Structure formats: structure tokens, C-alpha cells
Amino acid sequence: MEPALRSPRRRRGPLAALALTASAALAGLGLGLPTAHAASVAHAGCGQPAQPDFGPNVRIFDPGMSRDRIQSQLDKDFETQKSTQTAQFASGRVAHLFKPGSYSVHDNVGFYTSVAGLGQNPGDVQITGDVTVDAFNESDQGSALQNFWRSAENMAVTPTSGDDRWAVSQAAPFRRMDIKGGLQLFPASYGYSSGGYIADTKVAGKTASVSQQQWYTRDSALGSWDGGVWNMVFSGTHGAPPNTFPTPPETTLATTPVSRDVPYLYVDGAGKFRVFRPALRTNASGPSWANGATPGDSVPISRFRVAKPGDKAADLNRSLAAGCSLFFTPGIYHLDQTLNVTNPDTTVLGIGYPTLVPDNGVDAMHIADTDGMRVKGVLFDAGTRNSNALLTVGKKGEHTDHAKNPISLQDVFFRIGGDLAGKATNSLVVNSDDTLVDHVWAWRADHGKAGTVGWTTNTADTGVLVNGDDVTATGLFVEHYQKFQVLWNGRRGKTIFFQNEMPYDVPNQGSWNSAPGTAGYAAYKVGDKVTSHEAWGLGSYCFFDTNPAVAAERAFEVPRNGGVRLHSLLTVSLNHRGTIKHVINDVGGVTPDGTKPVNVPHYP
Missing domain, CATH: 2.160.20.10 (Single-stranded right-handed beta-helix, Pectin lyase-like)
Structure with missing residues (x-):
């Protein structure tokens, strides 16, 4: 995806049933395995200590560290992972993990960087500052069309300017975030962007998409939403705009038929690392943690093999x-x-x-x-x-x-x-x-x-x-x-x-x-x-x-x-390079000049 190429724009078998019963009975143990198997795992060599070694590419911050020390590390990683020209296909990979507590930092998020809180709920980690993605590089020419492979998860952020900025394209999830202000999904330059994805998130203020060509928001709560170029979709999101596709191009479902929040690493009250596994939701609406905590079960890190680069596939198997x-x-x-x-x-x-x-x-x-x-x-x-x-x-x-x-x-x-x-x-x-x-x-x-x-x-x-x-x-x-x-x-x-x-x-x-x-x-x-x-x-x-x-x-x-029904469909010829003759089957006209969409609200 090049910046110059875009314009604005059943049945259950007996074994399966037995497995489910065992899983429910052993939810507290984490893996849901039969008792004999679960007991054998402790001797299988996969266990980790309460404070495992996550290797040299994981930064773990705690509130007792000085602000300058934390900020220095964040800035150093960003400089390494920042460049669209050199970092986009480089080998660098890094994670910034914040233990529960309060911080005053600004984390610019580069390629292959995960930023996450280690609390059980987003409010356990409070960032007064920003977690930011923008068109960082001169070579980007104000565009965010190649802002791939970066993520933010499980934190509360009070933005210094009142608005956090997350100007991304693909593979850049924004999950389990509590934004105590507004959220801007476009670069400060107002250049093009091609994202993106939000889930299980609360934004107190306005979420503004502006130059985002498409976006999907699931199981969240927004103060309000503003903007839409071609395809903005919402399911189970409080504060989402009404269903108005194609003018404006917003498609809204009141609930998400079936969903599940992601598993995530956290530190419990005793300082031990665990992985929380959220429960399944049906007809979901709003963040899973909105009523205090996400339902689910917890897995001790001892049930995991912590893999590091260089590990052999045979050993992992x-x-x-x-x-x-x-x-x-x-x-x-x-x-x-x-x-x-x-x-x-x-x-x-x-x-x-x-x-x-x-x-x-x-x-x-x-x-x-x-x-x-x-x-x-x-x-x-x-x-x-x-x-x-x-x-x-x-x-x-x-x-x-x-x-x-x-x-x-x-x-x-x-x-x-x-x-x-x-x-x-x-x-x-x-x-x-x-x-x-x-x-x-x-x-x-x-x-x-x-x-x-x-x-x-x-x-x-x-x-x-x-x-x-x-x-x-x-x-x-x-x-x-x-x-x-x-x-x-x-x-x-x-x-x-x-x-x-x-x-x-x-x-x-x-x-x-x-x-x-x-x-x-x-x-x-x-x-x-x-x-x-x-x-x-x-x-x-x-x-x-x-x-x-x-x-x-x-x-x-x-x-x-x-029985096959599709809603809110569109086609676009970017800069009119080639054509799509129909949107769906033989319905919908040929893509016109001018990077304009051809819309079909419903089929059939």
C-alpha cells in the first residue's frame, strides 16, 4: 500500500462434549484440561517462574521508575522503529508493558511495537500523556497509509492536548483502551490514512476519522463520532452514528452477534504474571469491562512456554x-x-x-x-x-x-x-x-x-x-x-x-x-x-x-x-487505474473517474 496510490477516500461429538465439561470444571486452572493431563503439565518443562524472563525485546515499566528513565527508553525504541523507509521491513520487534500504577509519559509507537497495560482492567494503568501514531517521517509526506503493525491495549490515557492521536492503517489494533478525552484517527497533517480497528474501548470525547477511508469499531462506547470517507462500520458501539450508508457512509449494527475480547498478559495482586481469557459474548454492546471487570478466567504463566527467537519448532511442538x-x-x-x-x-x-x-x-x-x-x-x-x-x-x-x-x-x-x-x-x-x-x-x-x-x-x-x-x-x-x-x-x-x-x-x-x-x-x-x-x-x-x-x-x-444477503457495499477505482464493472454480480455500475465510490446499499 503506497501513499502515492491513494486519494481521499452441527453437531457435537461425545469427545467434544466431554472436553467442554472438563474445561468448565477446571476454569480456575486455566487450560481446561482433564485433571490427570493438567497435573502432568507441571512436570512437562513448560512452566515459568512468577517473574519470567521475557527476553531483551520486552520493556517492563513500573511506577517506581523515574519518569525520565521510562521516557528515555520509549524514545530510544521509537527512533529505532520509526522509519517507514528502514524499519517497515526490518527485524526489530519490541513491547512496552506498564505495570499497574500512574505514569506521565508520551509513547510514540513505531513499527512492530506493542504498548499494553499489565492491569486486569484498563483503569489499572493510568497514562497522563499520549500513546501516539502519526505521519512521523519526512518520507511519509503527511500520509499514514503505511502505518502498519503496531498496537495499543489495556490502558487509560488522559491526553495532554485533550485528544489522543492514532493515525494508522492496517494491522494496528486499538483495544481495551479508556481514553479520557477525544481520539483522532487521522495524521496531524490531515493526510490520507487507511485503517483501522477499535474494540472494547471507551472514548469520553469525540472520535474523529477525517481522512480515514474506512474503519471498524466493535463493542465500544464513544462520546460521539465525526467523519467518514467510504466505509465506516460499527457494531455493539454506544454513541455510534445512525445507519445512513451511503450518505454519510456509515453502517451501524446495534450489537455484535458473537464476540470475545482478546487474551492478555497481566500482573495479579501478588505481583505474579497471568493471562486473562475473556468469556464469550453474544449480542454484545459496549466494552466488556464497562461494569467493572471483564468476565472470564485466568491462566498462570506457569502454564505457558515463553518462546524466544531461536527456539526450535520441534521444542515448541x-x-x-x-x-x-x-x-x-x-x-x-x-x-x-x-x-x-x-x-x-x-x-x-x-x-x-x-x-x-x-x-x-x-x-x-x-x-x-x-x-x-x-x-x-x-x-x-x-x-x-x-x-x-x-x-x-x-x-x-x-x-x-x-x-x-x-x-x-x-x-x-x-x-x-x-x-x-x-x-x-x-x-x-x-x-x-x-x-x-x-x-x-x-x-x-x-x-x-x-x-x-x-x-x-x-x-x-x-x-x-x-x-x-x-x-x-x-x-x-x-x-x-x-x-x-x-x-x-x-x-x-x-x-x-x-x-x-x-x-x-x-x-x-x-x-x-x-x-x-x-x-x-x-x-x-x-x-x-x-x-x-x-x-x-x-x-x-x-x-x-x-x-x-x-x-x-x-x-x-x-x-x-x-438467503445470501449483503449490505453496504462499494467499489472504488483509485486514481482511475483500471475498472471494476459491477459491485455485486451484475448490480452496480462501473467505477468512475475521480476516485468516487459506486455504492449498493443492499443485495438483493
Whole structure:
């Protein structure tokens, strides 16, 4: 995504039932394993001391430290992670973790940086100052279009100017935040930005989007909202604007049908590290912590293997097989074998954008079709030999009911090219029923290091392939793949918010036709046999820069039946480089000049 390219703009088997019963009985123990298995974990070598070594890339601050000492470290990390030119595809990874208490600091957040409070609730860490993302670099030219891979979570912030600034694009979540003022989602220059995602957050004042082209806000509370370029979507958000798409382009659902807040690291009253795992919510509205605390259970850090760069895949797999969860610290992890996550209620949690790179053509991770798996905060980066899939969830054709304790994927990101000349046929394959896909950016890179990007270099067919039934996606960003960006074959799927760009580098029309006589590939295709599917707030953009004569027949392709319904759809041709002929099936006109959207409020 280049700054110059944008204008404003069921069933349950007996084993599964037994696992759920055991999980409920052992909620206090964390992993939800049968008693004998849970007892054996303590001897499996995965346990950590109450004060574990998180490695050299994790900064842990406490209120007893001087303000100058903390600020000096924040500034040093920012200078290292700041540059769009040199840090965007570098190896630096870092996490800033604040123990409960009060601080007076300003944290400018650069690439691959996670900032988080270590309280059990956002108010346990009070920042008087700012947690800021802006168009920091002269090379950005006032644009925030490449402000990727950074996060803020689980803190209360009282902004020094009255407004905090979080001017980001993709893969930059803002979660469990309590902003005691306003929130500005645009750069101070008022340049373009292409975000973004907020969840489980309270903003006392106005949230202003201004130059943000699209944004999704879930299970939050806002004092007010102002602005919208193309596609602003809200679900379960108090203070959200009314549903007015396309003028202004705001789509609002009163509740989120099913959601779950992310697992997160915290320090308990005794000073011990634990991981909190929030409970499932249905028809949610407002932050999960609004009434004092987020419901859920707590896992001691002793139930995790704390992984560090250099750890071998075989060792990580032995820990997983023994019943350990995984806590990935910041860094890059090369995998010469697939990580297999098989035990119920296993948590895979990353901070500081830990990056998993599959070597030798293996898949990076497989998750078994079992209850309660959670993956959060991990970046999958394709290796130079083709992987069939970077992350696969479940086994195709096994329809086990996980509705009461689903698998959840949150802040899970995928990259094909940019840093490496990566290759993967699919990025994410979801076979398990009831899976929650909550904030995913699957990106086939359109820019990066020399030799890592090109039509025959960073090859990738599909970003997200869904075969499971009753899968829900909240905040789905998928860009630049070479065939269908999203292919949804499962029944009764739901998507709330979808952002897409078609591939920039299609060489010619003859190399990019989904069928004889059908130009291009739809960005979002619902399988021909699907009879029930619903989605809200979907935008697809084209920028066929290599060959502006290229066209796509349609952005959205779905079966023509009353059970498949899509709401608030749009297409845009960025700077009129190529065209999309229809929005959905044969409905909606060709994208015009002037970077103007073509809108379809409802289909059918």
C-alpha cells in the first residue's frame, strides 16, 4: 500500500462434549484440561517462574521508575522503529508493558511495537500523556497509509492536548483502551490514512476519522463520532452514528452477534504474571469491562512456554503436545516444521509482533478442530518456498459444534512478500465450525525490499478460505491476492466489515480471468452452493497500476438466492487505474473517474 496510490477516500461429538465439561470444571486452572493431563503439565518443562524472563525485546515499566528513565527508553525504541523507509521491513520487534500504577509519559509507537497495560482492567494503568501514531517521517509526506503493525491495549490515557492521536492503517489494533478525552484517527497533517480497528474501548470525547477511508469499531462506547470517507462500520458501539450508508457512509449494527475480547498478559495482586481469557459474548454492546471487570478466567504463566527467537519448532511442538500454551515474545521465528496446536483451550499469545516464518515449504501452524483454541497477536510471514497455507484451523469436512467455546483468531496477520520473496497458496484456511475471525489483515505485499514483490515473485492465490459453518468475521482486511481474495464455502457465515484492494500488478487481462469470458476475480466470493450468508460494510478497490486496461467484472460474487444477503457495499477505482464493472454480480455500475465510490446499499 503506497501513499502515492491513494486519494481521499452441527453437531457435537461425545469427545467434544466431554472436553467442554472438563474445561468448565477446571476454569480456575486455566487450560481446561482433564485433571490427570493438567497435573502432568507441571512436570512437562513448560512452566515459568512468577517473574519470567521475557527476553531483551520486552520493556517492563513500573511506577517506581523515574519518569525520565521510562521516557528515555520509549524514545530510544521509537527512533529505532520509526522509519517507514528502514524499519517497515526490518527485524526489530519490541513491547512496552506498564505495570499497574500512574505514569506521565508520551509513547510514540513505531513499527512492530506493542504498548499494553499489565492491569486486569484498563483503569489499572493510568497514562497522563499520549500513546501516539502519526505521519512521523519526512518520507511519509503527511500520509499514514503505511502505518502498519503496531498496537495499543489495556490502558487509560488522559491526553495532554485533550485528544489522543492514532493515525494508522492496517494491522494496528486499538483495544481495551479508556481514553479520557477525544481520539483522532487521522495524521496531524490531515493526510490520507487507511485503517483501522477499535474494540472494547471507551472514548469520553469525540472520535474523529477525517481522512480515514474506512474503519471498524466493535463493542465500544464513544462520546460521539465525526467523519467518514467510504466505509465506516460499527457494531455493539454506544454513541455510534445512525445507519445512513451511503450518505454519510456509515453502517451501524446495534450489537455484535458473537464476540470475545482478546487474551492478555497481566500482573495479579501478588505481583505474579497471568493471562486473562475473556468469556464469550453474544449480542454484545459496549466494552466488556464497562461494569467493572471483564468476565472470564485466568491462566498462570506457569502454564505457558515463553518462546524466544531461536527456539526450535520441534521444542515448541513438544511443549504444545505436553499441554502447554505458547507465549511468543517479540522477534522472528523460523520454523522448519509445522506447529501443531492440538489440546483443547490452548492459548497462543504474542506481544511485539512475533513473526513466524515457515521454511522449506512447510505450513506455519495447524490448529486442531477442538474447543477453546485462541490465537492472538501473531504475524505469519511466508517463506521463500511455497506453503500450502500459513495457518489452517481444523480439518475440512469435520463439522463439530464449537458454539459454546469457539476457536478464536484475533489480531492475526499474514504477509506474502515485502520482507522476503514469500509464497503461499493460501494464507488462512478455516475449516472448523463457529470460528471467530476477529481482526485479520492478509496482505500480499504491493511494496517492499527489492526483489520481494512481483506477479511471479510473491505468489499467493487466496487470502482467506472459509470451509467451516457458522464462522463469524469481525474486521476482515484482505489485499492483493492473485485469485479470489476471500472464498467462503461454509454455511451461515457472517462478516462485519471487509476492506480489500485487488492486486496492483496484474500484467494483462488474459492472465487474470476467473472463467472464460469473466474478467478478473471477485474480491469476496460466496460459494455457489451456499444458501445462507450475511455481511455488512464491504469495500473493494482497484488500482491496476501495471496495466490500467485491466478490469474486474465484479467485486462481490454470490449465489442468487434470498438467503445470501449483503449490505453496504462499494467499489472504488483509485486514481482511475483500471475498472471494476459491477459491485455485486451484475448490480452496480462501473467505477468512475475521480476516485468516487459506486455504492449498493443492499443485495438483493
